[in-house]
Amino acid sequence: MTAGLVADLQVRRRAFSLRASFALPDGVTAVFGPSGAGKSMLLAALAGLLGAGIGRVEVKGRILDDVDRKLHVRPHQRGVGLVFQDARLFPHLTVRGNLDFAARRATKSVVTPQEAATYFDIQMLLDRSIRNLSGGEKSRVALARALLSAPDLLLLDEPFSALDGPRRRAFLEVLREMHDRFGLPMLVVTHQIDDVAALAAQMIALDNGRVVASGPVAEVANRSDFQALLDPSDQGAPVTMTSPKGAAQAWVRADHVLLANVAPVGLSARHIWEVNVVAVDAEASGSVMVRLAGAAGVLRARVTQAAAEELALAPGVKVWAIVKAHAL
Amino acid sequence: MLSANEWSVLVTSFGVASRAVVWSLPIAIAFAYLLSRRAFPGKMLLDGLAHLPLVLPPVLIGFLMLLLLGRRGPIGAWLENVFGVHLAFTAEGASLATAVMTFPLTVRAIRMAFEATDRRLFEAAAVLGAGPVDRFLTVALPLAAPGVLAGAVTAFAAGLGEFGAVITFASNVPGETQTLPLAIYAALQMPDGEEQALRLAGLSFVLAITGLAAAEALQAWSRKRLEQ
Numbered sequence: 121m122t123a124g125l126v127a128d129l130q131v132r133r134r135a136f137s138l139r140a141s142f143a144l145p146d147g148v149t150a151v152f153g154p155s156g157a158g159k160s161m162l163l164a165a166l167a168g169l170l171g172a173g174i175g176r177v178e179v180k181g182r183i184l185d186d187v188d189r190k191l192h193v194r195p196h197q198r199g200v201g202l203v204f205q206d207a208r209l210f211p212h213l214t215v216r217g218n219l220d221f222a223a224r225r226a227t228k229s230v231v232t233p234q235e236a237a238t239y240f241d242i243q244m245l246l247d248r249s250i251r252n253l254s255g256g257e258k259s260r261v262a263l264a265r266a267l268l269s270a271p272d273l274l275l276l277d278e279p280f281s282a283l284d285g286p287r288r289r290a291f292l293e294v295l296r297e298m299h300d301r302f303g304l305p306m307l308v309v310t311h312q313i314d315d316v317a318a319l320a321a322q323m324i325a326l327d328n329g330r331v332v333a334s335g336p337v338a339e340v341a342n343r344s345d346f347q348a349l350l351d352p353s354d355q356g357a358p359v360t361m362t363s364p365k366g367a368a369q370a371w372v373r374a375d376h377v378l379l380a381n382v383a384p385v386g387l388s389a390r391h392i393w394e395v396n397v398v399a400v401d402a403e404a405s406g407s408v409m410v411r412l413a414g415a416a417g418v419l420r421a422r423v424t425q426a427a428a429e430e431l432a433l434a435p436g437v438k439v440w441a442i443v444k445a446h447a448l
Numbered sequence: 449m450l451s452a453n454e455w456s457v458l459v460t461s462f463g464v465a466s467r468a469v470v471w472s473l474p475i476a477i478a479f480a481y482l483l484s485r486r487a488f489p490g491k492m493l494l495d496g497l498a499h500l501p502l503v504l505p506p507v508l509i510g511f512l513m514l515l516l517l518g519r520r521g522p523i524g525a526w527l528e529n530v531f532g533v534h535l536a537f538t539a540e541g542a543s544l545a546t547a548v549m550t551f552p553l554t555v556r557a558i559r560m561a562f563e564a565t566d567r568r569l570f571e572a573a574a575v576l577g578a579g580p581v582d583r584f585l586t587v588a589l590p591l592a593a594p595g596v597l598a599g600a601v602t603a604f605a606a607g608l609g610e611f612g613a614v615i616t617f618a619s620n621v622p623g624e625t626q627t628l629p630l631a632i633y634a635a636l637q638m639p640d641g642e643e644q645a646l647r648l649a650g651l652s653f654v655l656a657i658t659g660l661a662a663a664e665a666l667q668a669w670s671r672k673r674l675e676q
Contacts, residue, residue: 167575195574196582208572212590221586225577269576 129175142334146305150316153326168195201271207262209250216246222268255282317358317371377421378442391443461627465607468546476554484562502552510616542618542625550603561595594670605659
């Protein structure tokens with residue numbers, strides 16, 4: 121594995137301490153965890169905004185922080201971009217002014233402001249003041265501005281938190297395309313597991329300032345300590361779905377998976393997988409978590425105790441897992 | 449309408465007040481910016497220094513300036529030897545005394561503007577590749593522009609009325625250092641000078657009101673520009 125980002129951080133601010141050590145390849149990485157886990161602090165540290173003495177950070181082989189060698193590259197020289205939750209556009213500049221601000225200071229050129237504006241569909245807004253933009257427009261301008269600064273690594277602190285429903289999905293789509301097109305390594309903070317599955321190839325799971333697990337999404341998601349981090353209703357597994365639009369990863373909640381011990385017929389559900397039971401774990405709530413594995417990967421299903429007995433669920437048993445497509 | 453003498457007083461006043469603003473503004477901006485930043489060693493001292501002219505008697509400021517910048521003062525002697533410049537009893541001296549006296553007002557207005565700007569925008573500028581000086585010039589200063597403008601106009605208006613420090617350091621030389629308040633004072637010293645003093649007082653009043661109105665208009669304009 122060629123590590124694009126290697127970090128070994130030790131940060132203490134007031135009563136909170138963050139200790140995070142990970143090495144990740146280029147690509148899209150999700151930083152996932154409940155609020156207060158230290159996700160924003162992790163990003164601030166990587167961007168150099170917390171000052172020196174935070175540990176060790178290496179991006180694409182370039183050492184940005186090394187506390188032992190008293191090395192600290194300041195935020196404006198790190199080549200690490202950061203898109204803030206609140207966009208933080210400059211109010212004294214127009215949209216164009218904001219884009220030019222980044223482009224003029226970039227050490228290399230990936231796209232021109234005009235191309236970026238077209239790409240993010242903001243060319244109609246270029247001469248507008250940022251005060252009159254909607255939340256979604258602000259997010260897109262912030263993203264375009266960050267891209268124009270041509271960073272080696274782009275950090276995004278829940279840039280879609282102001283968006284909901286279709287606009288959120290559209291924004292995630294833009295992010296994913298942006299990564300595919302410009303090959304820009306990204307670290308995206310989110311507290312929604314669906315975002316992780318939809319966006320990221322690998323993840324860092326944080327809880328209370330500590331890394332619970334880091335690595336490929338499917339691998340981390342398969343760990344019981346990661347599942348314990350989730351709200352019970354969010355527990356599940358990432359699944360790669362193929363649709364006419366292509367392959368996409370989605371989070372399938374255990375509560376949305378039905379099990380059958382014979383091949384189902386005459387069902388409206390589009391997603392039916394033949395899988396084998398890997399483990400059957402009784403939960404404190406009285407229900408049963410069934411871990412399944414099949415050609416498509418790992419899946420989780422939550423069933424009642426009675427159902428588990430009726431279907432004689434035990435490791436090695438073959439069952440059919442049914443997922444309603446709109447649950448995805 | 450105005451006599452030649454009155455015109456000369458008016459021109460001197462404007463010259464002294466505007467040069468005072470030009471001299472003090474860059475230093476006031478630097479002070480205000482430093483004071484608006486997080487704590488640093490010597491911040492209290494700097495803050496106190498900036499406020500000194502506000503709490504000391506103006507005559508004392510003028511006297512201190514004479515001691516330091518007069519021909520025999522340590523700085524004054526050096527200035528004369530090296531640059532051939534002398535400040536005491538000159539129009540430049542009157543401007544300097546005015547600049548010193550209006551300095552606290554200017555710093556206050558500008559500092560408030562810096563403190564009101566969203567600090568998080570500086571972080572945004574930093575991660576886009578802007579260094580400290582760059583951030584100051586392209587983010588902090590433009591965002592504080594209405595405050596800087598307000599500080600400059602206030603300093604100018606207050607500078608027109610500066611008396612104690614100016615008369616002590618620069619004396620009351622007609623056509624050179626005799627500003628409006630000094631001319632009123634001089635008129636009052638003369639027998640039958642009351643009418644002249646009243647005319648100058650009226651002039652002073654009109655100027656002050658115009659200055660205030662101009663300050664308001666400028667501020668409203670610059671704020672509107674920022675909020676477009």
